[in-house]
Amino acid sequence: MAKKKTILSGVKEIARRAKVSIGTVDRVIHDRNGVSPETKKKIQRIIKEMDYQPNLLGRRLATHNKVTTFATLIPEISSETSFWEAPLLGIKRAEDEIRQYNVKIEKYFYDLNEKDSFVKAAKRVLRAKPEGVLIAPSFIDETIDFTNRCKELNIPYVFIDSDIPNQSSLSYIGPELYRSGYSSANLISYLIRSDEGILIVNISKQIETDHHLLRKEDGFRGFFKENNLKNEISKIDITKVKYEEIKKQLDTIFLKKKNIRLIFVTNSRVSYVARYVKENHKNVILIGYDFLDENIKYLAEGVINFLICQKPGEQAYKGIMALYRHVILKLPVEEYMYMPIDVIMKTNYSFYRN
Amino acid sequence: MAKKKTILSGVKEIARRAKVSIGTVDRVIHDRNGVSPETKKKIQRIIKEMDYQPNLLGRRLATHNKVTTFATLIPEISSETSFWEAPLLGIKRAEDEIRQYNVKIEKYFYDLNEKDSFVKAAKRVLRAKPEGVLIAPSFIDETIDFTNRCKELNIPYVFIDSDIPNQSSLSYIGPELYRSGYSSANLISYLIRSDEGILIVNISKQIETDHHLLRKEDGFRGFFKENNLKNEISKIDITKVKYEEIKKQLDTIFLKKKNIRLIFVTNSRVSYVARYVKENHKNVILIGYDFLDENIKYLAEGVINFLICQKPGEQAYKGIMALYRHVILKLPVEEYMYMPIDVIMKTNYSFYRN
C-alpha cells in the first residue's frame, strides 16, 4: 500500500490548512509567544472549524521524559485508628495508574495528635516544590498558612476527607459532613421507637477543633429537629482515646440514662464502643463510621449494626487524579466531589469497595 | 544538550542487549513467527531480566489506525421501566473514554417482552462481526445459543445485570442476586416487629423465566429462615404490568392479610406499588430496587422508604472496559465483578452515582 498522504489529521492537518509548519500550530495551541497576530488568528479559526481535540497519547508520549511530582500530606496510620490506610492505598492505586506518564508521588505524613508534626511536614512539602499537593486538612489554621504559601508558589492543591471552604483549592473530594450526619439520623429514625433514647458519642483528642465530628452531630440533630422527632438525645465527648476512659464514661451515662437504645459514634473509633457493648452485654443498636478491619470484625459479629462509609480510598484516588487532570492533561476539574453516603451491614460489606 | 544515547529503555534497550533489531524484539514480544529459537530465548531472558513493561502509549499510538468494534446487546428503554437508561449511559461514558483509541461501539437493543426481538438482534450482532460483545442476558436459552456462536467465532463477551454461569464469558459484572435479596432482608429485619407481616411483590411479564426476581426472593427468604425470624411472609406475582391489574391484586391481598406492615418489591417496578400505597393511604414501609426517576420521586416524597441499588451504569461501563482491557490492552480481566449492594434513602440519594 502506498503511503496515504491524503487524510491528514491533528496538527498536521491544521498546519496544511493554515499553510504554516506544525511548530507554529503547536505554539498557538499552547498559547506560547512568537506568533504573529494574523497567523495566530487564522490557526485559531481553523482549530475551531475542525473542532480539533489534541491526541493525548501523542502529547504524553512526546513529553515522556518530563517527570512531574505530586506531594500528599495525610495523617499517618496510628494505633488509635487504621482509617488512613485506605487513603494511602488510594494514593498508591492512582500512582500505579499514572506512573507510565512519569508522575511521581512523594508521601508526607503527620500525627493527628500533634499539630507541630503537621507544620513540620508541610514545610518539607514546600521545600520539595511539588507540582501539586493533596491534603487532608485536620488543622484548619495551620492548613491555611500552608495553602497560602502554595498559592504564592502557584502550586495547586486538593482537599480530601474534610473541606476548608474558600481556600481556592482546586477541588474538595470527600463527604458533605452535615448531610452525612443528617442521613445517618434518617436511617436511625427507622430503628427506634419514639420512647427510646439515643446516645451520641464523639471520640477525639481534640473535639473542640475536630470540625468533622461537630458537623456530623449538627446534621444528626438537624434531621431529628426538622422531622419533629422527640427521642431523648444524650451525648458524651471522650477526649482520651483509651478503652478504660471510654468504659468509665459509658458506665456513667448508662447509669444516668436508662432508656438508651441506640448509640451513634460520629467517627471510626466505634470499635472501642463495640468492645464495651459486647463485654457489658448491652442490648443496644450500634452505629458508627468507616470500613476498618476492627469495625468490620464487630459488624460481622453483630455488635455493630451499621457502618456509614464514604470511600476514603476513592477520595484519595480521585484527589490524585484531579491533580493529574489539572496539571498534566490541563483538563477541567470539578470543584466539589461529594462522596456517596453508604450504609454497610453484615450482609453487604463483602461487596463493598472502600 | 547533545543527544543522550546513553540511557535506552524499552524495545531499544532489549534490542541493544540482545544485539538484534527492534523488529525482532517486537516479534518475540508478540509471539509472532519468524524468529530462531535461540534468538527468541535470548530475548525472552532479557525481557525477564529487565522486567520489561511495554509502554502502552507507544503501542496505542503506533496502532492508531486500527478500528476496533464492540457490540452491546441490552433491552431498550420501555414505558414499563427506564431501568436500561443507566446502562446505556454507562456504555456511552466508556465509549467517550476509549474513542481516542479508535474503539467504536455498535448498540443493539431488544424488547424485554419479546424473545424474538432478542434473537433477531443477536443475529444482527453476529453479522456485524464485532471484536467483543456486552450482553444483558434476559433470555437464558436464546443467550446460550448466541454465546455458543460467539465462541465458534472467537468473539469474547461479557454479561451484565444477571449472570448465566458456565458459559465461559470473559466476565460477569453485576449483582450477586441471592445476596442482594439476603441483604435487603437484613435491612428489613430492623424495620419491623415480629408480629408484623411482610408482602413480597414480583412484577414481571414472565416471572417463571425471570431468574432475577426468583433469586432475590430466595435470598430474602434465606435470611429470614437462617435467622429464625417468624414474620408472616405473603407474596404475589403480577404478570400484567399495568396499574389497574396491580391495584386489583394488591387490594385482594390487603383484604386477606391485615398485618402487612412492609412491602418488598423485587425489582425496579416499585413505583407502581408506590402509587398504590400513596393513593390508598396505606401505612406501610415500602422497599424496592433501582435508582429510576419515577422511583426517586416517590422516595423523595417519603412513599418509598428505601431503594436497593446496584449501579447499573457502572456495570455497563465496566463491561465495556473489560472488553477493552482484554481485546486492546491484552491485560487480564476479573471473571466476576460483583456490584456493591447500596441502600438509598431520601436523605442520601442526591450523592449517589448510579
Next chain:
DNA sequence: CTGAAAGCGCTTACAG
C-alpha cells in the same frame, strides 16, 4: 516570527 528535524516507544510493511 517561523520552519525543519529529531524524538517519545512502539508497530508495520518491505527488502533481503
Next chain:
DNA sequence: CTGAAAGCGCTTACAG
C-alpha cells in the same frame, strides 16, 4: 529468519 526505515500525533530544541 532478520534488519532498516517510516510512521502514529505530538513536543522540543535549534537555526535562521
